[in-house]
Amino acid sequence: MVLIKVCLNGGRLRADHPSVPLTAAELAADAATAVAAGASAVHMHARTPDGAETLDAPHVAEAVLAVRETCPGIPLGVSTGLWISDGDPERRRRTIATWADLEPTARPDFASVNVGEPGSMALAAQLLDLGIGVEAGVWSTEDAETLRDSGLAPRCLRVLVELIGVPPEVAPGLAGRIITRLDELGVDNPRLLHGDEASTWPMVKMAAGLGLATRIGLEDTVTGPAGQQVSGNAELVRLARAV
Secondary structure, eight states, X not given: OOOEEEEOOTTOOTXXXXXXXXXXXXXXXXXXXXXXXXXXXXXXXXBOTTSOBOOOHHHHHHHHHXXXXXXXXXXXXXXXXXXXXXXXXHHHHHHHHGGGGSOXXXXXXXXXXXXXXXXXXXXXXXXXXXXXXXXXXXXXXXXXXXXXXXXXXXXXXXXXXXXXXXXXXXXXXXXXXXXXXXXXXXXXXXXXXXXXXXXXXXXXXXXXXXXXXEEESTTTOSBOTTSOBOSSHHXXXXXXXXX
């Protein structure tokens, strides 16, 4: 079966959807229902007690260990988005360096790195040194070139072809150009294709047509393919499996 990764929460709040999981216990329970619905990997954003996104080691470890308890054997990843560190690459580097103090089971299996962000390739190398897999987030053909030129592509777990903030009428064409450029550059890692908001379901459909992995969850959308309301992540996974 093609991989479907559930993206549990992102930066969403309860105002966006009442089922957004925030605490470690909520992430663990929600991940379990999503896996039961057919997700084969989990992506999440750890939160502080007040609900803010965080990369701080204690909060990351708490969330990771909680999800491992309810989803044994399921690959588990986190975001490293620069906004979580207030746009400061050095602060992000220092924070993630503290993950070295965590027990291996308290570290995520993989982390997504947005190639277009400052310091991204140094961050990828840092994560790899910690034994954490890297998902390289490619948002453009330029990002594809940056990834190839870094020399790190062969060490990455997969390439995320990400259509973020892209209108649904534009997303398929841009996705196709990114995929073509990756082919031209010889970046042949496994690929996962996804969008967000209005481009979410068009990209799930495109991924299915191409036989690519995809992701779905409340981070990307709070509605089903017909714009209908959904109960939460498990329902989104079931709908994605039906595409």
